[in-house]
Amino acid sequence: MTELLTGAQMRAIEMAAIESGEVTGLDLMERAGRGVVEAVFEEWPALAATSHRAVVLCGPGNNGGDGFVVARLLREWGWEVELFLFGDVERLPPDARVNYERWLTGGGTICPLDDVCGGLGTRTVALVVDALFGTGLSRPLNWEVEQPLSDVECWKHRHEKWPATVAIDLPSGLCADSGQDLGARLPCDLTVTFHTAKPGHFLGEGPQYCGAVRIVDIGLPERPTGSRRPDDVVGRVGSPLGLFKNGAHKFAHGHALVLSGGSGTTGAARLAARGALRIGAGLVTLGVPPSAQMEVASQITAVMLKRVLDAAALADILQDARINALCLGPGMGVAWASDMLGALRGEGDVEPRPTVLDADALTALAEDEALFAALHPACVLTPHQGEFARLFPDIAKRLREESKSGPAYSKADAVRAAAARAGCVVLLKGPDTVISDPKGRCSVHSAQYDRAAPWLATAGSGDVLAGFITGLLARGFAPMQAAEAAAWLHTECARSFGAGLIAEDIPEELPRVLRALGI
Ligand SMILES: NC(=O)C1=CN([C@@H]2O[C@H](COP(=O)(O)OP(=O)(O)OC[C@H]3O[C@@H](n4cnc5c(N)ncnc54)[C@H](OP(=O)(O)O)[C@@H]3O)[C@@H](O)[C@H]2O)[C@@H](O)CC1
Ligand SMILES: Nc1ncnc2c1ncn2[C@@H]1O[C@H](COP(=O)(O)OP(=O)(O)O)[C@@H](O)[C@H]1O
Numbered sequence: 001m002t003e004l005l006t007g008a009q010m011r012a013i014e015m016a017a018i019e020s021g022e023v024t025g026l027d028l029m030e031r032a033g034r035g036v037v038e039a040v041f042e043e044w045p046a047l048a049a050t051s052h053r054a055v056v057l058c059g060p061g062n063n064g065g066d067g068f069v070v071a072r073l074l075r076e077w078g079w080e081v082e083l084f085l086f087g088d089v090e091r092l093p094p095d096a097r098v099n100y101e102r103w104l105t106g107g108g109t110i111c112p113l114d115d116v117c118g119g120l121g122t123r124t125v126a127l128v129v130d131a132l133f134g135t136g137l138s139r140p141l142n143w144e145v146e147q148p149l150s151d152v153e154c155w156k157h158r159h160e161k162w163p164a165t166v167a168i169d170l171p172s173g174l175c176a177d178s179g180q181d182l183g184a185r186l187p188c189d190l191t192v193t194f195h196t197a198k199p200g201h202f203l204g205e206g207p208q209y210c211g212a213v214r215i216v217d218i219g220l221p222e223r224p225t226g227s228r229r230p231d232d233v234v235g236r237v238g239s240p241l242g243l244f245k246n247g248a249h250k251f252a253h254g255h256a257l258v259l260s261g262g263s264g265t266t267g268a269a270r271l272a273a274r275g276a277l278r279i280g281a282g283l284v285t286l287g288v289p290p291s292a293q294m295e296v297a298s299q300i301t302a303v304m305l306k307r308v309l310d311a312a313a314l315a316d317i318l319q320d321a322r323i324n325a326l327c328l329g330p331g332m333g334v335a336w337a338s339d340m341l342g343a344l345r346g347e348g349d350v351e352p353r354p355t356v357l358d359a360d361a362l363t364a365l366a367e368d369e370a371l372f373a374a375l376h377p378a379c380v381l382t383p384h385q386g387e388f389a390r391l392f393p394d395i396a397k398r399l400r401e402e403s404k405s406g407p408a409y410s411k412a413d414a415v416r417a418a419a420a421r422a423g424c425v426v427l428l429k430g431p432d433t434v435i436s437d438p439k440g441r442c443s444v445h446s447a448q449y450d451r452a453a454p455w456l457a458t459a460g461s462g463d464v465l466a467g468f469i470t471g472l473l474a475r476g477f478a479p480m481q482a483a484e485a486a487a488w489l490h491t492e493c494a495r496s497f498g499a500g501l502i503a504e505d506i507p508e509e510l511p512r513v514l515r516a517l518g519i
């Protein structure tokens, strides 16, 4: 798991390194600028082969300072560089000011940002460098910046190949902490960031603007593990550990019970059950209302079937302590889901166990405070955006609002708040899936950039995800780890299968994905 650092966390690390005397702000700026130029040459080797013309847009803070370094280094490489500045020279921070002076001393000239349209002219520009704003963006951009950025974007569209556009740290107007679009107008081909990626590269509108993201090491120290509180960390989900199955009896790998809806709506639960079985639960049973018994029986083989007449029958089935993970919601219908959830409220001596609540079970929870209050730390809620808004309307509203000042409220903030309120793990689905536990531990699973999986946007894929999590819970994974590993494997199945994927394919692709992991 790698960390994603917010703007404030990055500043704190930078300040600590500078105050300890191990590095100066100027060193960091020089390394940042050099890192950008190297990343550009790696991304587009043709640009390194001979000199070209570049346009660099510099802003009023240290992001602009990085831009001055890039401009100077490109000129030293033999390039013709035109630099456009937004802001007051007298107010540049000290390190940016030094690099501004170095640029002028070397013979560089500076034009106001307003002139960029005329400055682009009709000649070929090979590279546009966006160094207007980075982690210090503190409010939405106004037209003074949006207009020139839009001009560059239009101008770029009129040209077939060049210029390449590179953003330093973040595309300007994108909030580093949330990925909220605060006036970004220039989608970039490449974003070069420093030390670690930021949440905004993966959340919200971030991926629409960043192009590809490269991380450059500028020699800042790692944060010591002991210094972090769980709610101080947003992690990025990587490939899962602990998936090996070691010998033992099938019951050692758990028994998952997936509850189904009635006749005609059993497909979702069957998908979830198949997912739970493929991911390694020792046994998987579908709990089926009488109306659907024949339908389900004719469709399953390795998955078992148990008739569930009503809540009392479910409570009875759950007297079997070997059933150690539950999945409720897919295809159940709200009324049936609500009845079944009633059986889990600890009445009738039902021991709480790890439980995934998805789809109709989430709607049932949203409609009944008593059911919501019965959630416990071994539950995992897996809402998509609509379900999330039904369950946590105030949090969803805050997430939709445009920030007027400071970093915007992010999907990570929202899911943390939701998990704390629910008292269990919440996984909010999407290309940027965010997972949090009630203590504030939070991670982002990104199915974007080189892990893009648009074929997952297909009916039933969420049901398989619920099944994957349930299967891992049955295997003994902790709720947060089960949610993270399932999200990663789910996306990997889609990537491995590729175009044409439908939900049934996801569990069937899992063996190939596990083999590729060496399992
Ligand atoms: N941290 C590190 O380790 C390293 C960081 N480095 C680099 O520093 C960058 C961060 O620099 P930074 O903090 O100076 O912020 P930056 O993005 O340049 O903007 C601040 C300026 O913008 C202004 N401003 C803000 N919003 C505005 C708006 N909407 N419209 C208009 N103005 C607005 C704001 O004004 P104010 O809010 O004070 O009025 C202030 O003047 C970081 O992204 C990276 O590139 C590297 O050099 C290496 C190591
Ligand atoms: N464009 C996309 N890129 C990556 N993952 C996606 C995309 N669209 C949807 N997904 C994933 O597919 C699943 C869809 O779940 P859900 O919305 O519940 O659909 P359904 O109810 O049809 O199963 C989620 O895991 C979500 O993260």
Ligand SMILES: [K+]
Residues within 6 Å of the ligand: 063, 130, 131, 132, 133, 134, 167, 168, 169, 170, 171, 172
């Ligand atoms: K920038």
